[in-house]
Amino acid sequence: MNFTEIAKNRQSCRRYDATRAVEEETLQIILEAARLAPSACNGQPYHITVCRGEAAKQVAKATTAMGMNGFAKEAPVLLVLSEEPYVKTAAFGAKVKGNDYRSMDIGIAVAYLTAEATAQGLSTCILGWFDDMAVRKICGLSSPVRLIVTLGYAAADDTLRVKKRKTMDELVSYK
Template identity: 40%
Template sequence: MDPDSNPLSELIQSRQSTRKYLDKPVPREAIERILDLTHLAPSATNSQPWRFIVVDDPELKVAVAKCLTSPLLPSMNTFAKEAPALIVVVEEAANVAAKVGNLLKKQHFSRIDIGIAVGYLTLAARSEGLDTCVIGWLDNKKIQDILRIPREKTVQLVVSLGYSDDPMRPKTRKKMDKIRSYNTY
C-alpha cells in the first residue's frame, strides 16, 4: 500500500492543533461517532479510566473556557471560548489490577491511558472533518465547580472541537535520527 494513500496516514498528516474555529455548530451525531471511536482506545488492564463531558451549551462553554487561562498569561487559550464544543476529560478510578500495577511499577497508568484515548479522539474528530486542540493548562477546581464534578476526580485535559478556520501549517518535527534508534539508545 502506498503510504500516501493510507487513510490513517492522511488523517495524521491533516491533523493539527486548531486555535481558530468557524462559527458553525458541531452536530451531536458527529460527537457521538467521535466518542464511539475514542472509547475503543486501549487502557491498562482495560480499566478505561476516563469520562468525557461534552460542553456545548454556550454559557457553560464560556465559563469552562475561562478556566483555561491564567492571570500570568491572560491571552493563553482564549480561543477556546470560540470553539463550538469543549470536551472535558476527567480521570476516573482505575480498576484494581491497574492500581496494583501503578504501585508495583511506580507508574500512573491512567494518565497514559487518557493520553492514548485523547489521541484517538483527535484522529476520530479529524475523520469527521473536525479539528481539535488539546489543552492541559486548566483550573481543575473551577471546572469541577462549574460542571459539578466530584472532588475526588481530576480534570486532566480539555479538548476544543470544531470546524477549523486556521490554514494548514507545515509540520515542524525533529529529524528522525534524533528520535529513533534500533536495539539500543
C-alpha cells in the first residue's frame, strides 16, 4: 500500500475479531513506526504501554464511561500513550512560543502507528475518552495518559465506510 491507499483504507474500527490475535512480529513493526515518528527537538515525550490479556480488558473497561467505547473490550491489544517530560530544548520552545508540542508529538506517533497498522492489514481506533487515573493505575504509570489505541483484526463484515470530511475549500486556503 502506498500512503494514499493507507489514508483511504484506515478507519476507526469499532468491531474486532476477538478470536484473532495480533502476531508479535506485526506488533513490533507497528511499534517501530511509532518509534520512527518525528517529534519536537526529537524528544519523543511519550511512552507506549502494550496491554494484552487481562490488562487489555481492564484498560478497555476504563474507556467505557457514559456508554462510550464498548467495542474496546473486543480488541486483543490496547496501546496506551502516556506523556513524558519534555527534553530541555522542547520545554524552552514550548514555553517561549506558548505551544503544546507534546500533544502534537503524541498525535504524530499515533498517526504513524495507525497508518502502519493499516498497511499491515490490521485495524485501530484512537480513543480520547478514558479514565486517566484508572488507566495509569492498571499500567503502573505516574504520568498522564493522553491517548489509547485499540488494535486488532476487524470483524469480517466490518467494511470500509465512505469518509466524511471537510471539503477541500473548507480545509485549505491559498494566499
